[in-house]
Amino acid sequence: MPSQILKSLTLAVSLLAVPFSLYAKNNVVVVATGGTIAGAGASSTNSATYTAAKVPVNALLDAVPQIQNLANVTGVQALQIASESITDKELLSLARQVNDLLKKPDVNGVVITHGTDTLEETAFFLNLVIHSDKPIVVVGSMRPSTALSADGPLNLYSAVALAADESARGKGTLVMMNDDIFAARDVTKGINIHTNAFVSQWGALGTLVEGKPYWFRQSVKRHNKSSEFNIEDIKGDALPSVQIVYGSGNMLPDAYLAYAKAGVKAIVNAGTGNGSVAGYLVPTLNQLQQQGVQIIRSSRVPQGFVLRNAEQPDDKYGWVVAHDFNPQKAKLLAALALTKGKDAKEIQRIFWEY
DSSP: HHHHHHHHHHHHHHHHHHHHHOOOOEEEEEEEESGGGOOOSTTTTTTSBSSSSOEEEHHHHTOOOGGGGGEEEEEEEEEEHHHGOOOOHHHHHHHHHHHHTTTTTTTOEEEEEEESSHHHHHHHHHHHHHHOSSSSEEESSSOTTTTOSSSHHHHHHHHHHHHTTTTTTTTTTTEEEEEEEEETTTOOOOOOSSOOOOOOOOOEEEEEEETTEEEOOOOOOOOGOOSSOGGGGOOSSOOOOOOEEEOOOOOOTTHHHHHHHOOEEEEEEEEEETTTTGGGGGHHHHHHHHHEEEEEESSHHHHHHOOOSSSSSSSTTTTEOOOTTTTTHHHHHHHHHHHTTHHHHHHHHHHHHH
């Protein structure tokens, strides 16, 4: 009889332990980099005129105490900078810090607070070089923390909720803005004055309501653990140099030639329409391609994608098309591709697969 009682007590204790394990909070680290979400204006009515990157990470977390109900949240101040000033050095440093955090077994997810100007580029870079299936969520705001109806606190709350949720694992690096969950691959900043600033021509992956994510699609392109790029393989504090030339009517070849003289390894042509290149520029671009400068046809048009061998005979010239990547993301992907080699066909494969 005593043994039966002991068994019953053991079973009861084990059953009581199940709910506790189910509701144990995950550990989320907020990695702060500055930006508008850490900005401050002269008064509460300043929503567009302010100084970015003023508020430290601890103050950001203290302003949203409710996030501690979602997860065990700690903060790290990785950078304190307006995002338009981020260079390869800061980008690589941030990626290494995020990578180191995610390798820790007691870290379940990471949130990166970031300025919105280049938020999409940093998120895309992390999507390509961090080999982890743990949630990586990049978040920002369109109004500084001092503004009336500041969007930063709720965005931060939502980002932590997403990073703490097991359903976010393996979905690639995510951008959480204005209740929408976007894939880092195809999100972009579409307007510079409203809180619904971020869009994707392929739509959001899902939405977050009252701390719960609802999913509707997923990215089928290579990312994170399936990527051939790894931050641990990249040495130094600079990537191969890639620059963008913006297409318009009545262009001059001087910009392309100047970039080549400066030592760039690739030029992204943000062409009109289908990544079009003016006929009078073709000889210059072919000359540069023969000299080892990769030519990548992107488009200044925000939606659609560039068709290969349409408008220009890409196969004949040895050019690369950016597919649906906007010029700034094409620039990043090209830089990473160049860390693997200079073969145009291989670079084109990378643009198809990512």
